Amino acid sequence: MAGQSAWNVVRLLRKLADQGQAILCTIHQPSALLFESFDRLLLLERGGETVYFGDIGKDSHVIRNYFAANGAFCPANVNPAEYMLEAIGAGTTPRVGDRDWKDIWLDSPECESLRSKIAQINNEALTRPVAEKTKLSTYATPFMYQLRTVTARNYLALWRSPDYLFSRLFVCSFISFFVSLSFLQLGISLRDLQFRVFSLFWVTILPAIIMAQIEPMFISNRRTFIREASSRIYSPYVFAIAQTLSEIPGSIVCAIVYWVLMVYPMHFGQGAAGLNGTGFQLLMTLTMMIFGVTLGQLIGAISPSVQVAALYNPFLTLVLGTFCGVTLPHVNNGFWWTWLYQLVPYTRTIAAMVSTELFGLKWGQAFVNITGGYIDNLDATSNCKYCSYAVGDEFYTPLGISFSGAGATLGSSLLILLSTWLRQSLHRDISATPNADP
Secondary structure (H helix, E strand, O other): HHHHHHHHHHHHHHHHHHHHOOOOOOOOOOOOHHOOOOOEEEEOOOOOEEEEEOOOHHHHHHHHHHHHHHOOOOOOOOOHHHHHHHHHHOOOOOOOOOOOOOHHOOOOHHHHHHHHHHHHHHHHHHHHHOOOOOOOOOOOOOHHHHHHHHHHHHHHHOOOOOHHHHHHHHHHHEEEEEEEEOOOOOOHHHHHHHHHHHHHHHHHHHHHHHHHHHHHHHHHHHHHHHHHHOOOOOOHHHHHHHHHHHHHHEEEEEEHHHHHHHHHHOOOOOOOHHHHHHHHHEEEEEHHHHHHHHHHHHHHHHOOHHHHHHHHHHHHHHHHOOOOOOOOOOOOHHHHHHHHHHHHHHHHHHHHHHHHHHHHOOEEOOOOOOOOOOOOOOOOOOOEEEEEOOOOOHHHHHOOOOOOOHHHHHHHHHHHHHHHHHHHHHHHHHOOOOOOOO
């Protein structure tokens, strides 16, 4: 069994060598068949002195001829590997001849030919122009090639997980459809104005749903990355960016479905922004989708397990929803409002959506220039319908919201980029310890 195992190993080495792989190995007491499988031999005696270095040849004829020329003739029925050891005195019998075999090698034409070849190689190397020193890279392939390959692999993995995609699409469409049925064809009354703001507030629920779905998937993919990180196939930055890019197509589809079921049944876009305003609502809905993806991946990156990651979600959902700018009255003082109101990204998103929907939305005809507001039934002789708000702007101004869509979009985008950068930094630390417990 030992001989068969040795033959299998040598046969594998022979296949690798035939493919151009350089192999250096030592072998102890090889059989004649194994010995002939090698191309060249470096034979050493006691003290590390060279006895022979050169080709073996078919049926070991090259090395047989060398020893025969120096007085050590190997019979045809004897293993040449064992005979050489006996001839140089490495076995139990005295060496063949009266000279040390290292001296024979130093005076041999084979040694002289080898020295000439080494000198020729050195001269050729000296005549070559010095190549410019290039910066060594940790990875064998460029960054963009890594990103394309890993992103394509993630796309394929998600495509093969239809339950993962359809579950998010179903939840997003169900929430939007349920809210739309509750507020069908909103009008221009004060109660409808409040309903418009409340219907937009439901967009803040989307990141919480996405986070609960993203975190298990991200932690599972992280285990794969940790296993592959030791081989230096791709960088942690590529892993983090590819995880986000692969989620964008699904987020776009979910955002469009949610937007269609929200805008048209509830009769949005009656303000001064018009149809452009409804298009902006789609952009902000997509922003919330991607923010939920990046925030869920951030939580997954700092969590050792899915169970721990799930503990963050209720707290973050509560804080983000409470201080989004519409659930609590806007004040300019207080401990929480001093910093948390500015820190929560929902304040910019909800402010952009509310101001776009209510900007220039008239709630009736003009009442009087002195008191402001409007009277809904100017021709009536009783039951005067008076509203204190002439346009929707006057409703959201006390909430600390202003019509500044570009600023809101920029703020949300910066928060998304910040979240992605934090995940990349965390994965850089993870990749430094590839054997860590995920």
